[in-house]
Amino acid sequence: MTTSDPVPPRSHGIDGRQRANRPGGAGGVAQIDVPTRDDNFVRGVSESIGGPLGVHAARPGRRFWAVARIVIALTCFTLMLHWAEKSDCSNGDWVKLSQYRHACYTDVVALYDSEGLSHGKIPYVQSPVEYPVLTGAFMGLIGLPVHAYVDANPGTNPYEWYYNLTALALGACAVASVLALLLLRRRRPWDAAMFAASPALLLTATVNWDLLAVVFAVFGLLAWSRRRPTLAAVLIALGTAAKLWPAFLLIPLLLLGWRARRLGDAIYTAGVALLVWVVVNLPFMLLYPHNWSQFFRLNTTRAVDWGTSWYIGTNVPHVFGAGVGIPGFRWMSEHVNAVDIVSYLLFGLAVVAIALLVHVAPRRPRLGQLAFLIVAAFLIFSKVWSQQYVLWLLPLAVLARPRWGAFVAWQLAEVCYFFAFNGELMRASGKPIFPEAVFIIAALLRLITVCAMCGFIVRDIMRPERDVVRQTYDEDPDGGVFNDAPEREPDDELALYPSA
Numbered sequence: 374m375t376t377s378d379p380v381p382p383r384s385h386g387i388d389g390r391q392r393a394n395r396p397g398g399a400g401g402v403a404q405i406d407v408p409t410r411d412d413n414f415v416r417g418v419s420e421s422i423g424g425p426l427g428v429h430a431a432r433p434g435r436r437f438w439a440v441a442r443i444v445i446a447l448t449c450f451t452l453m454l455h456w457a458e459k460s461d462c463s464n465g466d467w468v469k470l471s472q473y474r475h476a477c478y479t480d481v482v483a484l485y486d487s488e489g490l491s492h493g494k495i496p497y498v499q500s501p502v503e504y505p506v507l508t509g510a511f512m513g514l515i516g517l518p519v520h521a522y523v524d525a526n527p528g529t530n531p532y533e534w535y536y537n538l539t540a541l542a543l544g545a546c547a548v549a550s551v552l553a554l555l556l557l558r559r560r561r562p563w564d565a566a567m568f569a570a571s572p573a574l575l576l577t578a579t580v581n582w583d584l585l586a587v588v589f590a591v592f593g594l595l596a597w598s599r600r601r602p603t604l605a606a607v608l609i610a611l612g613t614a615a616k617l618w619p620a621f622l623l624i625p626l627l628l629l630g631w632r633a634r635r636l637g638d639a640i641y642t643a644g645v646a647l648l649v650w651v652v653v654n655l656p657f658m659l660l661y662p663h664n665w666s667q668f669f670r671l672n673t674t675r676a677v678d679w680g681t682s683w684y685i686g687t688n689v690p691h692v693f694g695a696g697v698g699i700p701g702f703r704w705m706s707e708h709v710n711a712v713d714i715v716s717y718l719l720f721g722l723a724v725v726a727i728a729l730l731v732h733v734a735p736r737r738p739r740l741g742q743l744a745f746l747i748v749a750a751f752l753i754f755s756k757v758w759s760q761q762y763v764l765w766l767l768p769l770a771v772l773a774r775p776r777w778g779a780f781v782a783w784q785l786a787e788v789c790y791f792f793a794f795n796g797e798l799m800r801a802s803g804k805p806i807f808p809e810a811v812f813i814i815a816a817l818l819r820l821i822t823v824c825a826m827c828g829f830i831v832r833d834i835m836r837p838e839r840d841v842v843r844q845t846y847d848e849d850p851d852g853g854v855f856n857d858a859p860e861r862e863p864d865d866e867l868a869l870y871p872s873a
Contacts, residue, residue: 405436405437405440405559405560405561405562405563406560406563406841406844406845408563408564408777437555437559437562440562440563441552441555441562441565443566444551444555444562444563444565444566444569445548445551445552445555445569447566447569447570448547448548448551448568448569448574449544449548451569451570451571451574451575451578452540452544452547452548452574452578454575455540455574455576455578455579456540456544456579458476458477458575458576459477459479459536459540459579460477461475461477462475462477462478462479462482462536463479463482463532463533463536463537463540464530464532465482465485465486465530465531465532465533470798470799470802470804473795473796473798473799473802474795474799476576476791476792476795478580478795478798479536479579479580479581480580480582481535481536481539481540481580481581481582482532482535482536484512485531485532485535485536486532488500488502488503488512488516490512490513490516490517490519490520490535491516491520491531492520493517493520493521493524495513495517496509496510496512496513497509497657497661497664497665498660498661498664500664501663501664501667502664502667502668503667503668503671504582504615504616504668505613505614505615505616505617505654505668506614506653506654506657506665507585507611507614507615507653508582508585508586508615508616511542511582511585511615512582515535515538515539515542516535519531519534519535519538522534536579539579539582540578540579543578543579543582543584543585544578544579546584546585546587546588547574547578547587547588549588549592550568550584550587550588550591550592550768551565551568551569553588553591553592553594553595554568554591554768554771554772556595557591557594557595557598557772557850557851558772558775558842558850560845560846560850561775561841561842561845564771564775565771567767567770567771567775567777567780568767568768568771571767571784572784572785572787573763573764573767573784573787573788573791574764574767576760576787576788576791577760577761577763577764577791578764580759580760580761581761582615582616583616583761583762583765584764585615585616586612586613586615586616586618586619586765587612587764587765587767587768588612589608589609589611589612589615589619590608590609590612590618590619590622590768591768592608593605593606593607593608593609593612593619593622594622594740594741594744594772594851596608597626597642597740597851597853598740598851598852598853599853600853600854602638602641602642602645602853602854603642603645605642605853606641606642606643606644606645606646606649607645607646607649609622609623609642609646610645610646610647610648610649610650610653611649611653613646613650614650614653614654616765618748618751618765620646620650621744621747621748621751622744622747623639623642623643623646624724624743624747625727625740625743625744625746625747626639626642626643626740627639627640627643628727628728628731628743629731629737629738629740629743629852629855630855631728631731632731632732632737632738633737633855633858634858635854635855635857635858638854638855672757673709673713674709675709675756676706676709676756677705677706677709677712677756678756678757678758678759679794679797679812679816680758680759680760680790680794680812680816681755681756681757681758681816682753682754682758682820683702683705683706683712683716683756684706684816685813685816685817685820686699686702686705687699687702687703687705687706688809688813689702689813691808691809691810691813692810692813692814692817709756712756713756716754716755716756719754720750720751720754720755723747723750723753724747724750727743727746727747727750730746730831730834730835731743733835734834734835734837735835735837736837736843736860737849737852737855737858737860738834739772739773739834739840739842739843739849739850739851739852740772740849740852740853740855741769741771741772741773741842741849741851742772742773742774742830742833742834744769744772744773745766745769745770745772745773745774745826745827745830746773746827746830746831748765748766748769749766749823749824749827750827752765752766752823753820753823753824760790760791760794763787766823770783770826772842772851773826773830774826774829774830774833774840774841775841775842776829776841779822779825779826779829780826782822782825783822783823783825783826786818786819786821786822787819787822789815789818789819790815790816790818790819792815793807793811793812793814793815793816794812794815796811796812797809797812800812
C-alpha cells in the first residue's frame with residue numbers, strides 16, 4: 374500500500390465510528406470524497422443544478438478513473454480556451470498594441486525573436502538566455518526545428534508554428550500535472566478540478582514556460598509521497614533547472630524532517646537535488662559561463678516589477694491621494710540592491726515563522742500546506758511577481774487547502790489582475806485606458822487574497838480537525854517517509870528533541 378492511500382491509525386478529532394464509515398475508513402472499501410458533501414461553497418452552488426450528490430451516488434472502485442477522465446477532459450477544454458484566447462497573438466503580427474488590447478500577449482512569441490531562435494541561434498551556445506538551462510533547452514528544442522522548417526518552406530509564419538508547438542508541449546505538461554494531482558489525491562480526485570478549471574490556467578498557461586517547472590515539481594511531490602526520495606530529489610532538481618521556485622519545496626521537507634526527527638531523509642533529498650542541479654548546469658557553467666549567468670545577472674539588476682508588494686507600497690498615493698504613501702518604499706524602489714537584501718531578509722524571517730509554526734502545531738503539518746506557505750511568502754516579498762507566477766501556487770493550493778470558497782475569491786482577484794496588467798501595459802505604451810489606481814487596487818486584491826489563503830492554511834494547521842484532507846486521510850497523503858514517524862501528542866512539549 375502506498376503512502377498516498379494510508380490507513381489511518383487514529384482519529385485525532387474525528388469520531389472513530391464516523392471514521393469507520395467515511396470513504397476509505399476502517400472496515401470499508403476506499404471511496405472518494407465529493408465536494409458537494411464537504412464543501413459548503415460547492416454545496417450551495419450545487420443547489421442551482423439539483424443539489425448535492427446523494428449518499429448512494431458514490432461507488433467504490435472504478436469511480437476514481439471516471440472522475441479522473443472528467444478532470445483531464447476539463448483540463449484539455451480549459452487549455453483549448455486558452456489557445457483560442459491567445460490565437461490573436463500567435464502570428465506575431467502585433468499592430469496598434471493588439472497584444473495588450475486583446476490581452477493575448479505571450480513571452481513565447483516575443484522571445485522567439487529576442488532570444489535569437491528566429492535566427493537559428495542555439496541557446497547558451499550562441500546567445501545568452503534569461504532563464505535557467507532546462508527552460509532554455511526547451512525553447513531551443515522547439516525553436517531550432519521550427520527555424521529549419523521555415524527556411525525550407527518560405528512563406529511559413531515561424532511565430533505561429535513556434536507558439537502552437539510550444540502551447541502543445543506546455544499543454545501536455547498541464548495535463549501531466551493534473552494526472553499527478555489525481556494520483557496524489559486518489560480519495561479526493563475532484564480536488565484536481567480546481568487546477569483543471571482554474572481561470573488562472575485559462576489566462577496564463579502559455580504566457581511563459583512556467584508549466585515546465587510545475588510538472589517537475591508536482592511529480593517530485595508525487596515521488597516523495599510514494600517513498601522514493603531519490604526520484605523526488607531528481608525531479609525537484611530538474612524543476613529548479615527550469616525555474617528557481619521548485620527548490621523552495623526542499624524547505625518544507627527539511628522543516629518536516631526536523632519535526633518528525635527524520636531530518637536525515639530530508640537532508641539526503643536536498644543533497645541529491647543539489648548534486649543533480651549541478652550536473653545539469655555544469656556543462657553550461659564551464660563552457661558558456663557568460664551566457665549561462667545571464668539569468669542571475671538579470672535577477673540581480675532587475676528593478677522592482679509591476680504588481681509586487683514593493684510596487685504597491687511605492688504607488689499607494691495613486692489610490693489614496695498625493696502625500697499618502699508608505700515611508701521608505703519609494704527610496705527602496707530606486708535602490709535595487711537594498712530591495713534585494715530586504716526581500717531576502719523578509720523571506721528568511723517568513724521561513725523562521727513557518728518553522729515556528731511547524732514546532733507549535735498540535736499535529737505535524739502536511740507537506741502541501743507548508744509548500745504553499747513557503748512559495749507564497751517568496752512571492753509576497755519578492756521584487757518580481759509576474760502574472761504567470763500564479764501557476765506556481767495553483768497545484769500547491771490544491772494540495773494545501775482544497776476549499777472552493779477562498780480559492781474562487783483568489784482566482785477572481787487573479788483574473789482582475791491579469792486584465793489590469795494588460796491595461797497597465799497599454800498605459801505604459803502611451804495608450805492609457807484607466808487610471809494607475811485601478812492597477813494598484815487589482816494588485817492589492819491579489820496580494821490580499823493570497824495572504825488570506827495563507828491565513829486559512831495556518832488556521833487549518835493549528836486546528837487540524839478543520840483540515841478537509843485530514844478528514845479524508847487522517848495522515849498526510851503527501852508525507853512519504855514522515856508518516857512512519859510517531860506523531861507528537863499535543864501535551865508532549867519535549868517530543869521534538871532526542872532524550873539525553
